[in-house]
Amino acid sequence: MVPAPETGKIVLIANPTAKSGRGAAAADEAARLLWSKVGEERVEVLYTARALHATELAREVGPEVGCVIALGGDGLVNEVANGLMERAADDRPALAVIPVGSGNDYAATLGMAYQVPAAVHEILRFNTARADVGRVNGRYFVETLSFGIDAAIALGTVELRKKSGRAGTALYLESAVDQLFHHLDTYRFTLDILRAPEGLPPRRITAEAYLLAAQIGPTYGGHFRITPEASIDDGLLDLCWATPKLAPLRALAILLRARAGKHVGSDHIHFAQAARVQIDFDREPPAQVDGEKIEGTRFLVECIPDALTVVLGK
Ligand SMILES: [Mg+2]
DSSP: OOOOTTTSEEEEEEOTTHHHHHHHHHHHHHHHHHHHHHOGGGEEEEEOOSTTHHHHHHHTOOTTEEEEEEEEOHHHHHHHHHHHHTSOGGGOOEEEEEEOSSOOHHHHHHTOOSSHHHHHHHHTTTOEEEEEEEEETTEEESSEEEEEHHHHHHHHHHHHHHHHOOOSHHHHHHHHHHHHHHTOOOEEEEEEEEEOSTTOOOEEEEEEESEEEEESSSOBTTTBOSSTTOOTTSSOEEEEEEOSOOOHHHHHHHHHHHTTTTTTTOTTEEEEEESEEEEEESSOOOEEETTEEOOOSEEEEEEEEEEEEEEOOO
16 A cells, blocks of 8 residues: 555656756756755656656656656656556555656646645645546556547647747647648547446447547647546546538637637547447547557547546645
């Protein structure tokens, strides 16, 4: 059994390169605040040095650790969550997030403050909840999995950010306009709902769609509320797909409405819930999981209920 987050050791796993290097300063600030509030002996600070390093670090924290704080963007949170999920179910310290990144969707889902001092203050209240975790072809995710145009936009945003050194919503919109006006591809898929919500039978959905998302949390792509009703503790994935035919301007209008979760009334937008699904595409779509690229045409996706303890913000 892991100690309670209030009494156990705290490990801060920080990505020093997050947000073009601002991660290092944010980690120093967070470490100083944690040391001053709970004592140096209770806090350990670990820096990531390479991709997937955070997964190793989280997997290997000692039995005295009650809380692991991920300081970085959604990619780092995903890595830390994967490390925690590789531990036995009763041996997973609580997961907390200090958002320092370009995409902070999971931090928003947890209600975390965006300033380091406020986030540390919130974390040290240790207001915890139980959360579901998604799994796609063996890889865990905490917030989002999506295929098609939105994944292309998200991955395009990352490319633009790398090329330009800029950040923020403008980049996302730039990438979106490029995809909507120059691509607007569709992908044919079969979605087998293998485990439906209680009381409903399994079913098969076949569609041609611009996008398909399978969400634990409500947002992706930097706070677009693609599945505004998604709950992180109902044991279910929230699925959303968008079907043709949409002209680019109309698609852009729906995308912009999705920022506030206001796309739900469109005839082109469809929703379902499931605990486990298998998705088969007729060709490989752009795909992202918690903002990171994944590949393939066949995806087994499931919701693992009650998998992690998370520390909530407000
Ligand atoms: Mg859910």
